[in-house]
Structure formats: structure tokens, C-alpha cells
Amino acid sequence: MTLSVEFRIPIESLPLGSVISNFDDISIELVRVIPTRDGFIPYFWVAGKELDTFECALENHPRILSLELLDVVNRDRLYQAEWDVKYGEFFAGIIDTDAAVLEAYSDAGKWFFHFRFPNHDQLTQFYNYCIANKITGIQIDRVHSLTERASHAHEFDLTPEQREALVLAAQRGYFSTPREVTLKELATELGISQQALSQRVRGGTEKVVLEALKLTPPELE
Template identity: 45%
Template sequence: MSVILEFTIRSDQFTLGHILSEAGDMHFELERIVPTGGHIMPFVWVSTEGDPNEDLPRFEENIRESNLDLELLALDRVDDGGLYRIEWKSQTQGLINGLGESEATVLEAFGDGSWTFRVRFTDHDKLTDFHNYLTDRDITIHIIRTYTFAEEGVRRRDFGLTNEQREALVLALQRGYFNTPSEVTLDELAEELGITKQAISDRIRRGNEKMLRPLLLSSAAR
């Protein structure tokens, strides 16, 4: 039976996360991890509250000038950021490689100074392999919880929203953010919650996606 692990990790324990965090005040979201030919290729969404025309080139230069043996490829640009593929040229011994070796599927991963992961393993043996990999390399994670695929089904009926995402969506609804015209700005919502504009934007966007995906994609498949 598949098992899901939710955990956090400091960027200094996560090689790629550490390099990304040196780019400055930016937010990162790991889309998926693809093992190919013994190498791991993460896809990373990069967003910024500043000018993307200035911040993204600085981010790209920072990655390319790092001591890591990797290749950065820009794939897409959006209003506040872009999608990149990062390909390791040689085998690494960090968190990403551990996920690849244990055949884990990354369901969700995001962060800046610290990272939050939600990953699925095919069974408890693979989860144990991942735990042993981390222990052998002195990589420390903070486990939030583990649960089975069956328990995930129950969670999905609640759309799988985190407490933070639910809080952001409820506040946005109550304050009229989704009205036309909007009755409140992201800056005002962020100030009320005591977080950054980027953080509230990410919570609303990810929360909306989690609710819409099962509703729209399941009906489209019929």
C-alpha cells in the first residue's frame, strides 16, 4: 500500500534549496522530479515580488555560478516568474537523489528559507529506504505526518487544503477579494495575516488549484 510523507527541511540541509535561497527574496515551487539515465531533473517554478526582468536573470546567474555540477534551462515565463529545469550532470548525494533512489513521487514541494514536501512512496519499504538514506548522510528532516493512500482519499474529500490555505481563502472570500471589482488587495490581506504578499498569493493560488483540479478534471474525463 502506498504511503505519503509530509515533511519540512531547512535549506542548509537541502543542497538545491540552499542554492535557490541565495537568489534573494524569491519563492520556489518544485513541480516534479524526473529520474532519467541515472540523473535527476527537478522542475522549479520561481516567482518574485520584485521586477522579474531583474530578479530572474540574477537568479539564473546565481545558479550557473554555483559550485554545483548542474545545467539550468529556462522553459516558460509568466507575469511574476518562470519555470526552469535543473539537470544534475553528475550523481549527487543530497535529498533529491534520495527521493529518486526510493522512487518517490513528489506531490508538492515549495519554500525559500525552508522547504515543505509532500511525497508518495509505493510502500512502507520504500519509505524506510528513504529514511535510511537520510540517516546515513546526516540529512535532517522534520516529519509532519505520514498516512496511507486510503487516508489520502478522505483528505481529498476536504480538497487537501492546508490550514494556511483554508485560512487565506476564507479571508479572501470574507473581504470580497473575488468580487468584481475586488474589494480588497493582496497587500491588505497579507497585512491582516501578517505574511508577505507573495505568501498570500501562493496560498490562494494553490488552494484554488487543489479545489478545482478534482472538480474540473474528473468531470472532463467522463
């Protein structure tokens, strides 16, 4: 039985944490992860200030084999990187257990993940892997099966955070013409950064549109 799992982990528990923790206003959103024999290739959005400095820090990181800027939208940057994965690290556990990364983003000193595991045994294997390799601080927020998802199809597979952001944005008139509220105002009401809210609204809107129109996610070149 396929399981969907949402959890959070301290940002310093992951390899990139050493880079992100040096920047106060940087947030990252993984949009696609491709496992390879020697590591993995993530595609991710970066938002915040000092983006040039942050890009240099990524390029100089010994574990990043290559980094390519693919696009810039509203000053947010989309990158493709090749990451050297070492056994015993968080991302190696993802590859070993065949977990699919549905959503991943950083905010307020934590990584937030939404994974899909082939079955309960794989989920248990991943959790035990983290414990054995001293990957601590994991907080599981939600676990549900595809059967449960089917009974809540109206949620469009949104995370609780995405649903909360979209509902508030709709209620406050963010999607009205002209807009009746700004992202900054909504972020203040939710008590999160504007970048984090932008990622939730963007990601949630994409899921709703794709599901409503019965489309598949676009492939990144």
C-alpha cells in the same frame, strides 16, 4: 499501503540552498520532477526580486547541467533544469525510494515538501537514508494513507497551508469581483511573504479545479 507525507527541512540542507540563501526575497515552487539515470529534471517557478541575478547564479552553479526559461507570468518565471544528482544527497534519496513529489516550495528559510511513498517501508528507507547521510532538520508535519484521504475527499488533497490560504482568500473576498482584498493584505494576515501566499493560492486552486472537473494535470512540454 500508499502514504502521503508532508514535512519541512532547512533550506541549507539541500544543494540549492547555497544559492537561495544569498537572496532575501526569492521563493521557489517545484511543479514537476522527472528522474533520469544520472540525475533529475525539475520544473520550477521562481518569484521575487533580482530574478536576473538569481538566474545567473543558477546558470553558474556547477551542479546544474542546463537551465531553460519556459514562461513568465506576472513576473514569476517558470524554468526547466537538468540537475546533476550525487549519491548521498537529498534528491538521490527521492529517486532511490521511488517517492513522488506532489508539492515542494521554499519559504522563510525552509523547504516544504509533500511526498507520496509506495508503502511504509519506502518511507522508512527514505528517512533512514537522510539520517545516514547527515541530512538533518527534517520536521514531519503530517502522514496519512490514501484510505484516510478518501474519507476526506472534500479536501481535494490540499496541504494544510493551501487550504488555509484558500479559505482565508474566499472569506476575505479575494475571489470576488471586484476584489475586496489584495494578496499582500492576506499575506500580512497569515504572516508569510506575498510570493509564498501566491504559490499556495495558485497551487490550491489548480488542485480544486482539476478535482472538481475530474481532469488530469496538464503535461509540461
